[in-house]
Amino acid sequence: MTTCRPKTSPKVVISIDPGIQTTGFAIYRGAELVEYGKIKTRTSLPEPLRIHAIYKELRDVMARFSVEEAAIEHFIAFYTSEDSEIVSGPDLSRFPGLVAPKKKRRFRHDRKRVNPRSMFLLKAAQTAAQLAAIEHGATVYLYTVAEWKGDSRRSKKSIIDAVRLIYGVDVKNDNVADAI
Numbered sequence: 001m002t003t004c005r006p007k008t009s010p011k012v013v014i015s016i017d018p019g020i021q022t023t024g025f026a027i028y029r030g031a032e033l034v035e036y037g038k039i040k041t042r043t044s045l046p047e048p049l050r051i052h053a054i055y056k057e058l059r060d061v062m063a064r065f066s067v068e069e070a071a072i073e074h075f076i077a078f079y080t081s082e083d084s085e086i087v088s089g090p091d092l093s094r095f096p097g098l099v100a101p102k103k104k105r106r107f108r109h110d111r112k113r114v115n116p117r118s119m120f121l122l123k124a125a126q127t128a129a130q131l132a133a134i135e136h137g138a139t140v141y142l143y144t145v146a147e148w149k150g151d152s153r154r155s156k157k158s159i160i161d162a163v164r165l166i167y168g169v170d171v172k173n174d175n176v177a178d179a180i
Helices: 047-065 114-134 145-149 156-167 174-179
Strands: 012-017 020-031 030-038 069-073 139-143
Touching: 012 047, 012 114, 020 047, 020 174, 030 047, 030 174, 047 114, 069 114, 114 139, 114 156, 156 174
Parallel strands: 012 069, 069 139
Antiparallel strands: 012 020, 020 030
């Protein structure tokens, strides 16, 4: 007797490069890139409205494509020194659908070149993306810049060139290219 297995369809995944001015996203069905784009917010809007716009538009995109998983750039700011050890944080096991990095990482950061306001706004955009995905019901995976790009020192142009080579897509926006 032959058993017939139901054909499983590939997972739908959204990758998100959060930013307060421009948030890039890409939708994949399995390995196929099916959609990509950006969410732009106007600088004339108050910050809470900009954050809400990112959240709302990402929720709409996730609903339209029935996203199951979300890969979001995990921005970590304000390291205390070159030898700072960052651990993934509190026990997240009681939050189903959230997967955080499990290993310890070391980071270097030159605090003299940091604009704290920009960093907080970037973190707010990242949080809006995470909340949108969690509320949508997607499993959330967080990736550091080094994991996201393969090398944190990789230039924006090299990312755009890789997107063109791998997917045949000619994008001009850095956030969209990073999401793809």
